[in-house]
Amino acid sequence: MNANIDALTRSVLEQMGRTPAPRLRQIMQSAVRHLHAFAEEVELTPEEWLAGIAFFTATGQMCSADRQEFILLSDTLGLSSLVNLLHDCGGLEQATESSVLGPFYRETAPRLAAGDSIARIAQGGTAVQYYGRVTDVQGRPLPGAQVQIWQTDADGWYDIQLHDQELVDMRGNFTCDENGWYLARSVLPKSYPLPADGPVRRMLDAQERHGYRPAHIHFLISAEGHKELVTALYLEGDPYLESDTVFGVTSAELVVAPKQDEAAPIRELPAIRYDFRLARGSAESGRVGADVSKINLG
Amino acid sequence: MNANIDALTRSVLEQMGRTPAPRLRQIMQSAVRHLHAFAEEVELTPEEWLAGIAFFTATGQMCSADRQEFILLSDTLGLSSLVNLLHDCGGLEQATESSVLGPFYRETAPRLAAGDSIARIAQGGTAVQYYGRVTDVQGRPLPGAQVQIWQTDADGWYDIQLHDQELVDMRGNFTCDENGWYLARSVLPKSYPLPADGPVRRMLDAQERHGYRPAHIHFLISAEGHKELVTALYLEGDPYLESDTVFGVTSAELVVAPKQDEAAPIRELPAIRYDFRLARGSAESGRVGADVSKINLG
Numbered sequence: 001m002n003a004n005i006d007a008l009t010r011s012v013l014e015q016m017g018r019t020p021a022p023r024l025r026q027i028m029q030s031a032v033r034h035l036h037a038f039a040e041e042v043e044l045t046p047e048e049w050l051a052g053i054a055f056f057t058a059t060g061q062m063c064s065a066d067r068q069e070f071i072l073l074s075d076t077l078g079l080s081s082l083v084n085l086l087h088d089c090g091g092l093e094q095a096t097e098s099s100v101l102g103p104f105y106r107e108t109a110p111r112l113a114a115g116d117s118i119a120r121i122a123q124g125g126t127a128v129q130y131y132g133r134v135t136d137v138q139g140r141p142l143p144g145a146q147v148q149i150w151q152t153d154a155d156g157w158y159d160i161q162l163h164d165q166e167l168v169d170m171r172g173n174f175t176c177d178e179n180g181w182y183l184a185r186s187v188l189p190k191s192y193p194l195p196a197d198g199p200v201r202r203m204l205d206a207q208e209r210h211g212y213r214p215a216h217i218h219f220l221i222s223a224e225g226h227k228e229l230v231t232a233l234y235l236e237g238d239p240y241l242e243s244d245t246v247f248g249v250t251s252a253e254l255v256v257a258p259k260q261d262e263a264a265p266i267r268e269l270p271a272i273r274y275d276f277r278l279a280r281g282s283a284e285s286g287r288v289g290a291d292v293s294k295i296n297l298g
Numbered sequence: 299m300n301a302n303i304d305a306l307t308r309s310v311l312e313q314m315g316r317t318p319a320p321r322l323r324q325i326m327q328s329a330v331r332h333l334h335a336f337a338e339e340v341e342l343t344p345e346e347w348l349a350g351i352a353f354f355t356a357t358g359q360m361c362s363a364d365r366q367e368f369i370l371l372s373d374t375l376g377l378s379s380l381v382n383l384l385h386d387c388g389g390l391e392q393a394t395e396s397s398v399l400g401p402f403y404r405e406t407a408p409r410l411a412a413g414d415s416i417a418r419i420a421q422g423g424t425a426v427q428y429y430g431r432v433t434d435v436q437g438r439p440l441p442g443a444q445v446q447i448w449q450t451d452a453d454g455w456y457d458i459q460l461h462d463q464e465l466v467d468m469r470g471n472f473t474c475d476e477n478g479w480y481l482a483r484s485v486l487p488k489s490y491p492l493p494a495d496g497p498v499r500r501m502l503d504a505q506e507r508h509g510y511r512p513a514h515i516h517f518l519i520s521a522e523g524h525k526e527l528v529t530a531l532y533l534e535g536d537p538y539l540e541s542d543t544v545f546g547v548t549s550a551e552l553v554v555a556p557k558q559d560e561a562a563p564i565r566e567l568p569a570i571r572y573d574f575r576l577a578r579g580s581a582e583s584g585r586v587g588a589d590v591s592k593i594n595l596g
Contacts, residue, residue: 004548007548008548011376015505019504025505027342027346037332039381042324043384048325053368053369059358060354060357060368061358063355063358070354070355079347081306082337082338086342086343206319207322
């Protein structure tokens with residue numbers, strides 16, 4: 001019977017082998033080899049694979065203009081982080097580490113002035129300032145670099161979980177000054193569980209995973225002639241730092257703590273200072289994830 | 299950077315490792331190992347994986363009560379056939395080979411009497427009779443075995459591609475007589491291309507695959523105390539026999555040709571005689587696929 005299976009895999013690879021685009025051919029042949037090896041290794045049964053098909057179907061049907069369940073699945077399987085790490089390879093050791101974009105990124109973040117707060121509607125929480133410099137890998141400032149920041153409110157909710165699509169909160173676009181400095185006000189974010197109503201959550205429950213992400217602040221930073229940087233800063237002491245459900249904390253370098261900082265622009269607020277280093281390169285997107293309202297929904 | 303990737307994969311496997319159900323734990327750990335190995339092997343980029351996510355999303359959104367695009371994807375990647383072959387393993391060498399159930403199976407096939415035609419609405423085509431015996435692996439007849447038959451009409455269309463959900467044609471359930479004989483009338487099926495309007499078809503086009511299935515007749519056969527048999531008979535001489543888009547023709551044993559047959563019950567019609575051998579076992583479903591209207595759509 002193994003001879004039959006080998007013959008089957010060979011004929012699938014042969015059909016894939018006629019693909020004219022070399023990259024698509026390479027990806028599909030590798031995918032088929034690993035997919036078949038997986039099914040053979042675990043001796044996947046028809047009932048189990050049918051349950052898998054029902055799971056993928058439900059995942060696709062959960063997707064909408066403000067929910068991307070397949071990105072959530074990719075995140076919770078560590079694949080998003082893996083692809084980001086692969087992207088970071090290639091002599092960029094001096095650039096800031098990346099982290100997952102996550103499913104809550106939106107292109108609609110408002111343009112704010114230096115020192116503005118991104119908490120425009122949300123109430124409560126511990127006020128804080130984020131500041132620092134955006135530089136190249138040699139530490140030379142990048143004037144005019146764009147810094148987009150987004151995060152949960154102090155209760156662990158993103159705007160789109162609380163409000164209509166139109167309402168935007170806890171997000172902002174800042175422009176670095178002539179010396180590469182950025183400054184934003186906010187409140188400290190909170191750790192939060194992944195959405196409780198979809199197939200991915202059902203998977204996490206079956207695996208007895210807690211489903212939490214540690215508290216973090218997202219950054220998407222771009223500057224002409226440099227590679228876009230997608231990363232996040234994680235709050236020291238968070239109980240989920242070591243067991244992030246989406247495996248975003250790939251480097252201790254991204255863990256920070258707010259503190260009193262005499263050098264900070266706003267004296268009365270605790271500060272998180274972080275300097276970001278961008279690698280030289282094209283501005284091509286370096287992230288798994290997207291504004292989900294922009295993803296083709298079939 | 300490879301050290302980071304290895305550490306990431308380890309921490310994903312560790313989170314999976316706490317799954318209490320041993321089988322789910324085994325499947326998910328193997329899936330993660332192969333998924334990560336695939337991404338690393340091809341150095342999957344964020345843009346490519348985002349395109350993959352858009353493809354899976356579109357595939358899920360294409361699914362409806364009469365369309366199961368993920369089964370179609372599984373079929374066209376050879377995974378359905380592979381899982382069926384794995385299912386056939388285990389000392390069942392004497393049973394008839396299985397073949398893919400395909401996305402057009404319906405539970406609503408009508409009960410017909412021996413010798414009835416399943417072509418109740420479809421017009422035209424070459425009339426034919428299917429007959430033979432259903433036996434166990436020792437060749438002992440199985441009286442009362444249930445034989446469900448479904449196929450395209452003479453133009454290569456299934457009923458649900460032409461009509462409303464309620465209208466059923468080219469399908470029938472037959473009961474074997476006291477000596478295990480079944481008999482049905484029909485018209486010869488035709489090779490046909492997979493649906494032209496979904497993401498799977500776009501994948502086939504990008505791979506320059508013709509997208510055709512060779513002409514075939516589906517059989518789903520069950521008898522008490524025996525393993526359900528899902529198979530199909532393929533017409534000799536069909537141009538797509540060697541390049542079936544869903545890799546269903548896993549054995550030459552399933553290729554047949556209609557002929558004049560003096561022993562056939564209906565003298566004036568060409569006949570396809572096929573004797574099916576069922577393995578002993580529970581009646582558990584041995585097939586990837588299902589009546590798609592029964593699949594959880596999230």
